[in-house]
Amino acid sequence: MDVFYQQLINGLSLGGIYALIALGYTMVYGIIELINFAHGDVYTLGTFFSLAILTGLGVSGEVHGLALVGVVLVTMLAAMLLCGITGVLIERLAYRRLRNAPRLAPLITAIGMSFILENVMQLWKGPSPISFPAVIPNPSFQAGGVEIAAKQILVIVLAIVMMVALQLFIRNTKMGKAMRATAQDRDAAQLMGININTTIAMTFLIGSALAGAAGFVSGVYYGTTWFFNGFEAGLKAFTAAVLGGIGNVAGAMLGGFLIGLVEAFATQYIPQGAQWTNVVVFSVLVLVLVFRPSGLLGEAVPEKV
């Protein structure tokens, strides 16, 4: 039973990272119906930016007390900002021109962007995994026979805080309302005086910033990163977004945690599970898309003819 709870905690922490990435997929898909394939790589960029900032700050190991709070906040916010800007640039340079093109054109472009980003990161830090300083000291808390590390708490709490903040933003601010309006009906939103370009850019800014945050925590969590990180993590996060109901913020969160749990339990309970986790996750993706493409929290909308 302890093993079960241990995997539950592990799954939730993994899931926190997927959830943060999934938010970006879901927001962008919600507003321009694009699977932003490069999003996973923006997340990897988040780990790379964080690493560069930590190096700049001279941090190479554990930090304690107030300094820890400072380092975490500065690094994460800076990574979020840089990723946010990257996301906005990608939208501006690669996607905007294709907004009215057949749907597959921007998707192909996004795959291209993904390859470009991966190659840039490969040239930046080389093709092998690189280590990421374990900034957060490792006090673990015992509850029953289950061990919870501080960094796990950080991941889970951060994911939940970010989602709540995002929900509040979307519900209550003018920009949030503009995003919802644009997602519903772009032409109508435009007629209502909403600046579509700004709204879409803002969506990329926020989504990519969340990927930046995910990048930072995943660096801390795994203690390693490499240029190809975002491919798998991105696919899993996209699966999470679809599972939750694409376009739905709470759904992305739910999906993220569920995928994290699926992965953790598959590793534990399937013989040689670690080898098969990807197969299991992608099978989940296929099954969800086939049987409930609107996801757990999304609603099926019949299309008008």
Added chain:
Amino acid sequence: MSFFKLTNVRKTFGGLVAVNDLSFAIEAGSIVAMIGPNGAGKSTVFNLITGIYSPSSGAIDLEGRTLRSLSTDRVTARGIARTFQNIRLFAFMSALDNVMTGCHAQMRASLVDSLLHTPRQRAEERTVRERARELLKFVGLEGDADNYARNLSYGHQRRLEIARALATDPKLLLLDEPAAGMNPREKEGLIALIRRIRDKGVTVFLIEHDMHLVMNLSERVTVLDHGEKIAEGTPEAVRNDERVIEAYLGRADGAA
């Protein structure tokens, strides 16, 4: 037994009742019309017939056999073809290819025929191309065979949609606002065309806002408002029906 019959058909979208308990029948070889204000549920009726939507309840029968749970392509194979309110041609295919595509269900070429271009396949292609040319001529588009559908004028696009629908060899042809966007001269041509179609033995069921066209062509008119049938009968009877006048005059968005 009627040729075509709707019985207590109902369709809801979430809370919205788009079509409510609708029943009527169509005689073979006739031209009938359905009118009603925008949003009355007319196009939805067509979508229910062609299997794009399935009815929440009720039955739709063609020649005594139900169309229930048939996919759209099977409905077409049964002999129902349509045009669309918002033209949906294959924009970047030539007019001829559009019509040849309509012949799909009558063609027998198998995968192997298509791969190998067997003599049988080539003969069939020739026949179908010939038939498509005839249909283009029938609707008056013989000069446009090689043009992309997208480059045709609006009125010609509407005619091409009709030719493409006829290529499926329908018994019942559904026309959704065929005169929309046409000038008076084009409308006269359309009236003549629809008569010629009926004279070939195809039953025509059309949705139209243009009263001149409806009154001129149709033998019976069904009036829909808020998804309900509020009147039915000959054009004259319907024109003088109190509820119809009210439905149209009570609204700003009435007949165009």
Added chain:
Amino acid sequence: MNPAVRRSLRFVPLLLLPLVPLVDHNNSHIDFLANAGAFILLALGLNIVVGFAGLLDLGYAAFFAIGSYSYAMLASQQFGIHVPFWVMLFAASGIAAIFGILLGAPTLRLRGDYLAIVTLGFGEIVPQTFLNLSQYTNGPNGINSLDSPSLFGHRFGFSATPYFYVMLGLIVIGVLLASNLQNSRLGRAWMAIREDELAARHMGINTTAAKLSAFALGASFSGLAGVAYAAKLDLVSPDQFQFNVSVLVLSMLVLGGMGNIPGVIVGSFALSFINSFLLPQSTNLVHSIGLTWIDFTDYRFMLYGVILVAMMLFRPEGLIPSRQRRAELREALTDPGISAQEQTEYQGAAR
């Protein structure tokens, strides 16, 4: 001129190709051409799926893997089974087609972008499975010492020349079949589906069946290429079939011109040439003048990425486009007449 004749004329340069090994005795050149041939086959097959039917398949390498592994398992010492190469060409394209149907049947109702992701997932699952089932596949080491094909008792051995002719033959057949398909009832149905799926259904086209046949046919080309490529390489291993292979083949189509057979062949050959010749040779060149820290082969993914992005933005119809694709993609770029809204409405309506 008769369009069929004109179409055939475009392929005349192909007639000169059989002479190449007689003129050029450099085995590495012939080897390169044979490899490039396998990728042309792949591109021809993917073109049926993406170019003709408009379905984005991002897991195409999976079928390549299935073809290769079929040969490796059924024509080697691995299980002591030795099915002849020529039989395996047929068998593997059939096996790949079956997998295409198994993948497509449940998923082809999905909207285009979801389908793309599902195929991507499949593309990840397949090599991973070959990797994990190590008791049958030797896991990461792969299977080697495959049977060398033979013709009229003459074994191919390690020379690239026989493979060159095999690839050439397969490409000629592939081109004929693909262009036949394009100009047939099925090809028209694919085109119609690509343009407006809902309207296509109203033409009596069973869109699921039509898409499924595109998937199966595309997969069978890939299976065929897999057998020939595995036999030539004398080896299969799971890392030959990663996502980047699927993207490479997609880049070939995008570069050359989706939907246009000559374009696809040129695009495919050009990218193979850049990959196998231009990048390594220019690296050697700069190394020879002392710039040893430069390695152009490190920029491969960048190259695919830039091709995909730049082509989609500036020349979406490809370098050698089909007339139709050009109009389709160009006008959508410049003309808001077809709105994204309408485009999405074209995708199947919910029942």
